[in-house]
Amino acid sequence: MKILVLTQQYPKDNDIYKNAFVHTRVKRYLSETRDNYEVFVLNNKENSYVYDEVRVQEGSAEKLRSVLANDKYDKIIIHFLTWRMIQVLLEPTFINIPKIIWVHGYEALSWKRRIFNISNFNFLKYAFVNRLQLKYFKEFLSYDANSIFVFVSEWMKQVAEKDIKANFTNSVIIPNGIDTNKFHYLPKDTLKKKILLIRPFNSRKYATDIACKALELLSREPDFSDYSITIIGEGQYFERDTKNISNFDNVQLINKFLTPDEIAQFHSENGIFLCPTRQDAQGVSMCEAMSSGLVVVASNNTAIPEFVDNETEGLLCKNAKDICSAIIKISNDDTSFDNISRNARKRILEQCDLNEIVWRELKLIDGENK
Template sequence: MNELTFSEKDRYVIITNAYPHEKQLYRNGFIHRRVKAYQAEGLRIDVFVLHPAYKKAEKYIYEDVPVYRGTEQHLRMFLNHNVHKKVLIHFVNSTMVQAIKETNKDLPIITWIHGFETEAWHRRWFNFLESAESLRKILEMADDYYVAQLSFMNWFYQTNELDTTFVHISKWFKEHIAECDARTKSENSVIIPNVIDDMLFTFMEKPVEMRAKVLSIRPYASRKYANDLAVKAVLELSKRPYFNKLEFAFYGDGQLFDRTVEPICNFENVTIHKGFISQEQIAALHKEYGIFLCPTRLDSQGVSMCEAMSSGLVPISTDITAIPEFVEHDVSGLLTKPESPIEIADAIERLYYNPDVFLRVSKQASQSIQDKCAVDVVIKRELEIIVG
């Protein structure tokens, strides 16, 4: 790491736990999209990926972004160059902050709070119901990792030792999860949602026929995405007279995929696509469907839902956690009660029988989410705290 040279001063560094690589395209891609937007505004950005797996310091370039990878020791050496104006952190942990304290504690820090790094273990209780082994494992972590991480966050939110600004992506998550679980306030904080690429997820006015075309693109690694409720909604709709006039497409992958979608595999109007797809492929699919099916059990924003809204799909989600900050029921989407596949089915039925509602909500979904999350809106607010 000593051989690193920097030709220009006035740089910013992002410290994170993962970043896209030509062999790992999906590692925190949303951070990369931010970096490209910052570069477009003239900022010089370095990325340091801190992870114990990278025993040897290394550097690569990903789409004109210089990315460094290494351990805590390498991070200290990296920061000792003292060429950065600020540190921007995504998925913070104590190791990252300790390295800053020991090298340049006066360096201003901006920390984005995304989710698991500031949640108590029980927030994801629904992930540990599969077996006694999974429950036992998380209970062991509850006494070790979660206690240590939340104790660190309690200190980090309050400390005067460092110049830190916190960015929360939703008011609900800030107040009901991040601060609640850390048992303290993050006084120096702002709320800025994750950015949605409105140049990729462009609005296309939907013909009324698309109200019968339902799309689901979700991970299947966790029960938080409530894909089981979406499947149960299809099963409920299969009992209704117009079912064969509907069309469903389920895209996704993860350990729960096969088991979750198995009950609907034999319906002729349901197509199943196992595997991850690119942002460009997702945007293309958005133009073929009218409804985005995205129930949830826990979301700090729901980025895939917001992307679909930007494209003009009508989201059907759950009136829970942060979702109501991004979807207003009957205005920019339809919200259902938690754990209610019948209400999900009823929402699809309502759009089927009321094309005027479908067209109205489709337009309002796109406009409302672009007002909140478009690139110009979010990046402008982030640059105000980065450069300011």
């Protein structure tokens, strides 16, 4: 088959992080099948390049029309279905091309679910575009009968249906895959008081303010000096969120973006992974930490409970006070800590192992799992 992967951004040699997870999928598909995969990035640039042996074209909606008309693809795989893509894909020439569409979140959820970012200067612009996006998405669902939608969690599907005000009748749930070889299990019994936080600090979605508040509460405990805390990330909130804990000798701040290999190394050196959230369709960084055997302290909201059974595979909390209490309790309970660590690894192997996920996705692409 000849397959087009359509998305809104893709890695380049000088910018390797944009939708890197899409590239990871494409590389695995190419290595596992004889199908021909090409990538088109819909933007305002006109460019073509090869990235890591994958052929990529960038261009406008008009160029996308030309590519679809001339190259005769058997199927289109879409990550982040935007309203600009929809304008092209609903045209009579292209509407009958079979499509598999991954729904990741921002393209299918109402701006009202991001109120926590309202202080952001660009929020009003985002809200306007979001209303347009949801309108087009609903129209797409009304006219296109040849698409299969992929959601990473049941929560993601339910809220997308509510916000778009339409049903995804032809859909499947397939979580994002976790590389359980890269994020391999190591016993954590000697690392119970070593706490790791790796988060973007550019959105309130990631609850870095709540995490740092929990650590500030922990600093008031008499045995706080027994803990070793590493906070890693970058973004506009980094200095603000870490201000009240930055002067402690046992708190290390690293203001940078990490590669997956660097993340795995930090996993091997720590025992507790702090990852509260205000909204998450899965929690990939949380799942990676679970795969490595860290005890995750996360939030009891959105899709998180679909991947963590509370007090069995991790600790799910409501607020900073709960997080602080959970850290104190689990770091002083050898048996529970070890059990949760091992159960977390087992859960990710069963639910999110990358090899299994790739196999499921390829079956879907081949038409065997509709």
